[in-house]
Each structure stands twice: as C-alpha cells, then as structure tokens.
Amino acid sequence: MALIVQKFGGTSVGGLDRVRHVAKIITETYNQGNDVVVVLSAQGKYTDELIARALEYNPKASKRELDQLMSTGEQQSVALAAMCIQGMGYPVVSLNAWQVGFKTNTTYGDARITRIDTERLQLELDQHKIVLFTGFQGINRRGDVTTLGRGGSDTSAVALAAALHADLCQIYTDVDGVYTSDPNKVKGTHKLEEITYDEMLELATVGAGVLHNRSVEMAKRYHVNLEVLSSFTGKPGTKVKEVVKKMEKSHVSGVAKDKNIARLALVGLKNEPGIAFHIFSLLAQKKINVDIILQSIGRDEQKDISFTVTKSDLEQARQILEDRKDTLGFERLEINDHVAKVSIVGAGMIGNPGVAANMFEALFNAGININMISTSEIKVSVLVDERDADRAVQAVHDKFFTEYGR
C-alpha cells in the first residue's frame, strides 16, 4: 500500500463526463489498496470566467478580493467531484485550503506556501477516505484566502506530497509524458520513461514546459517522486526523479525550442571595466531576466554586448537602455525579435564535450546559422533565426535520437 497524490487540471475536470472519467482513475488507484489524495483545479475555464466577472465589478479590484472570489472555483470542483465519487459508492471528502491548514505568505495572487498542517488530512486518510483537495489556493496568517499564481495547482500537489511523505505524486495533464521534443512538430520523437529534476527544469525554461518550474523545484527540494501522465490514455507517463537509470544510450534527454525571446545588442560601447555590471544591474532592478549573454572581445576602445530577454520584457528593457544612452555610452541599440532559442537538455552531457559539438555539426549540415551560444552543465542553447527554428529542432533531434542516440 502506498500514499499517492494525484493532480488533475481544469481540462480534465471540465464537465460531468470528464469528472466521471477522473473519478474512475481515482477509485482504481484506491481499489489497488492505496491512500489517495487528489488535487483538483477549477473546472474548465471557470477561473477565467470569474476573473471576467470581477473585471465588470471593478477593473482594479484588490487581489485579496480576487483571491476570495477565484478560490470558489476549486471549491465547487472538489465538491462536485466528491459527489460523483460518492455516487460510485466510495468514501470521500472534499477539503479546502483553510480546512487543511495549507498556509502561505500574504502575497495575494502569487502566494508562496509556508507550511501545511497534515492533521486533518491524516485523520481522513486514517478513515480510509479519498481526499479531494482544492488546488491553487491557501490561507495566510491573517486567515485570508490566497492563490498561488501560475502553475499553482501542480505546486499544491507537490507540496501536499512532500508534507505527507507520499510515495508518488502523479500530475495528470493533456499530454502523456515528456518527449524528446514536441511530438506535434518534430518527427521521430519518443516519450521518456524517466527524466531528472534538473533536466525537467531546463526543459521548462526553454519552453517545453509540461510542468511549471515551481512545482519541479519543490519536488527536487523535497525529493518527491513525480510522474507526468495523461488522464486520457491510461498509459504510464514520464517519471521525474533525482537520478535516473540511463537505459537510453543518448546523453541528451530532449530538444526544445523557445520563440518567446528577443535579442538586444548594444553596439559600440566604451571598452571600460564595469560596463556589463552596470547594464545588467539596471535590468535586474526592474526584475528583467536576461538569458544568453554574449560580449565581444574588446578591440581598440569599443566592444559590443548582446543578450536575450523574453518578448514581454523587451519594450521595458529597450526603454531602460535608451534612457541611459549617454551614461552607458553606446553607439546604437539593435533589436531583433525574430529569433528563437533551440536547446538540448541532458544530465548525461556532463563530461561529454562531444555533445555540444554534435549539435553544432547538425546545425551546420542543415545550413543553419548560429547567432549566440550558451551552455550549462546539462544544457546547450543556441540562438537562431526564427524561420530556421523548426528545421533546427528537427536536425538536432535527428542527430541525437536517430543517427547518434538509438
């Protein structure tokens, strides 16, 4: 007998038929002799509907009242699912954040989890009940409702799994696992049986995010065994864990693409020490995340610095730099938002310098120009023209998973 936490997203519980299907998965897990704690999101697009209504009442409503309103979505979801499971003859109870004692800080709309009291949960599990818990929400020390922001329900599930020392945390999504690349766009992909937390984090960063990073980071910190799987297929998904047994020969776990990126280049900067520090601390103050950075080797009295930001930060970054043109002393600011980042991710890269070279070779053979390069211990990213991105992913994927890896 194991303790299993399962999480189902809004699509999985959108309407009676889907709830019935989810109830079948839950009760089958229960029938196998497991303790089951289930985290549910609000049904379908209900949270969006509530936000739309809030905007009607006050476009500048306080986040506290927005959280108070939005949290009703998950509460309805767990109550209705509990009714459905009751109808199938199983003992079940729905619980809210405040009933469980799912504590967060006071940042309404984007709260961080601070503590979970497991007493009530344990009490219900001791009575062999299936527990349905409202994802995405918590309560703060004032006794007010908070919501957890993006990826909130996944994080709720992982946090519960950590607090309860669950044997497994299953995140049901609309995909059936993590693939070597996007199966809808790349030929020859296959599903990974296992992947490490770090690889999963890197994959999410480069835009292949099946799971939100926050939940993966928490899983890594508390050693929660994760599984990403589909509520529709019923097949095993991808396990996310600390160390994976490398059954596959490839050193690379996946190839991903990120088009939500733009490049800024400061051309003709004075070749003075501290200039890079100056630029990036300005951006950091405004919470603009900078990704790949490339600095030309200074010649004469000038150098260039290029870097990438997400597209949503582009305009603000441009403004900050233009405003300081005189202080920073650059000739011109070049912007290119028709770029894409292609990355390979794999824990097996460490100590295998040949991996990066193989990637570059594949791109060269495909006639694709590399703009910038960035590497970490388990990732190599290159910046290419946006129009080359899909071909680049396919070429790199072929290299590692057709020619080389398999």
Place this chain on the structure above:
Amino acid sequence: MALIVQKFGGTSVGGLDRVRHVAKIITETYNQGNDVVVVLSAQGKYTDELIARALEYNPKASKRELDQLMSTGEQQSVALAAMCIQGMGYPVVSLNAWQVGFKTNTTYGDARITRIDTERLQLELDQHKIVLFTGFQGINRRGDVTTLGRGGSDTSAVALAAALHADLCQIYTDVDGVYTSDPNKVKGTHKLEEITYDEMLELATVGAGVLHNRSVEMAKRYHVNLEVLSSFTGKPGTKVKEVVKKMEKSHVSGVAKDKNIARLALVGLKNEPGIAFHIFSLLAQKKINVDIILQSIGRDEQKDISFTVTKSDLEQARQILEDRKDTLGFERLEINDHVAKVSIVGAGMIGNPGVAANMFEALFNAGININMISTSEIKVSVLVDERDADRAVQAVHDKFFTEYGR
C-alpha cells in the same frame, strides 16, 4: 455613531446594477458615521443553479458536500460586492463564516448557530472597514462548512447583530415593510410603522412571513432591534421590537391567510379518557405539527376530533391514523384539503374580548361559514372554505382597518 447590521437577499444582489444600488445604500449608511456589517445572500438564483448541478453529479449527494458547494454562492457574492464598494473608494473587506468563526452544530443543510467569535469582525470594524459577510453559512466543530437552511441569511444577520450588540439590524427585502394584510390581494392595507416580535411571529405562522420565524425568534431572545425595509424604495420600513408605542387605534396589527393547510376529522371515536392524548402523541412522534384542534362535546358513547396540519404532512398523518384505526376505534376519517386559515394578529387583543367578536361579525356579514376557531393571546384564527378565503381576509381587514380601526 451606531453599529448597524444590514442584510440583502439574493434578489437585491442579482447582477451588477443591483449590487451597485446596494453598495450605495451601504456606503450612505457608512457616510452617516456608522459602523456597518453587511450580510449578503448568493446572487439571484445562484444557489438553485448550484443545487441543480449537484443533482446532475449525484442525486443523493451528501449534505456535507452540498453545503461545501452551496457556500461558494455567498462567497462570490461578498467578494464581488466588495470589489464594487472598493471601486467607489471605500475601505471594505469580505469575510466568510470560517474567517469570522461563525460556529454551528453539525446538522448539514439545516445547521443551528452555536457561537460567533467577534474578534476578526471587531478588528476590521476598528479599522473603519465596511464588513461584508456571507449569509446562510457557518462552520461546525469539525471545521466543515454548514448551511443554515430556510431563512438562513436573515438568521445570520440577526445572530451577528446579537453577537456584536448592534444598535439596529436592517433586513432589506423586496417588500417595504409589514402590512396590515397582503397589499397585492387586499384593498385598503397600510404599512405598519412598528410591530412586536410576538405579532411578527404569529404573522409568519399564518403565512404572511416577510421574515422567517427563526430570525424573529432569535431577535426576540437577544433583544435585537429589527427593521424590515425595501432596498428599492429608500423609505423607512417596519420596526420589529419588544414593545411598540401604539400610535394606531386598532388592537389588530394584521390580517393573514394560510392556504397550506388541511383538516382531518376523526368521526365516531369512543368517548374514553386519554384518546386525544393518544392521537396527538402518535403524530408528535413523527414530528407532525398540529395546529387548530376541535373536539366535540362527547354525547352518548361517541365523540369527534378535528385538527389541521400543513398540506405536506397530510398524507403521513392520514397513514398513521388509518394504520391505528382499530386501536383508536373511530368510525371514519374525513379529510378536507380545500380549507384556509384566516387570522388576525395583534398584541392589543389581550384583554379586549370584543376583538374576536368583531372578526366573527365581519365574517357573518360576508356570509362566510366558520369551520373551526383557535385563539391565542395575540391571535384569532378561523378555518374557512378555501374559496371563501380571499373574501374573508378582505371582510376582516375592512372591519378592523376601515370601519373600526381608523
């Protein structure tokens, strides 16, 4: 400066325009320098919609999960209204039953209030915030959501007013006060400025219930000054209190009608002592409320007993009596569900025996036959044929409020 509790029902908060209107009433009260605590119902028919959805998921859902689901209606209502009031520039906070500590027993779907912690409420009032509170719901000692059943939101408001020692509890409804009779059906009615708790209770019992008895009983017990008024007219309503100054000459406050009634007659009972006790204890065991009772004076060896019950209890009462036909030893059971009860209510009746006589005279002059009579210190009820009911009410109303009273 006073502390005022205001309650608005579902119709009053059904949609943005109505919430805006309610927000105006609330903020005007606040602007006059008052502390304001507001109890809101779910918007419009939202509770009914939630129940309908629950029935889809499980027609036999547990009341615990139903309460969990239904309570989201008031939560949405207070959050949206809070947003609206925020938009008008006022400090406001919405609170749920569990945030306030609005404790009840564990009877899901029909819970009784056991205790209210006023700490959080007082904290918010000390910060000069308008407090919006979810009516109709509480939490029990298990930490689960309960709902209060019929008349729940009125009762929530009165209970809060009692706990906070409020100066006034205003119940906003779709009528602008308590009338001498139903103004939609009786000519010449007028609104009462004041009425006693007892009169209000009797009026509710005889089917003129502007307020649910439960809330009036609680107001009486805790000496809460009530006012019933309309959210639409902006005029003063009817005050409900312990003792009223009798500005009006009439000894009667109102005339009411109740068609939800049926008469049973046990004909040819043995004239033995204890037979009435036997019958009514049988019915009491099944929680059937018996209203008017009439026992014929026994002649020879037989007597008759007639009594009334609500229509919903009729079939069960009939069954109980038929099953014991031999034990009770009656000849036959006669049933008439085409009857109506017409009542006059007034604290001024005490020590004025002429009042009942005036009522009978009015009915006699209108050619209406009286089936049964029942009197209490502040009420006289008569049973008439259902088809005579409206004429009876008009005739009695004319007698007291046109000829006699004014």
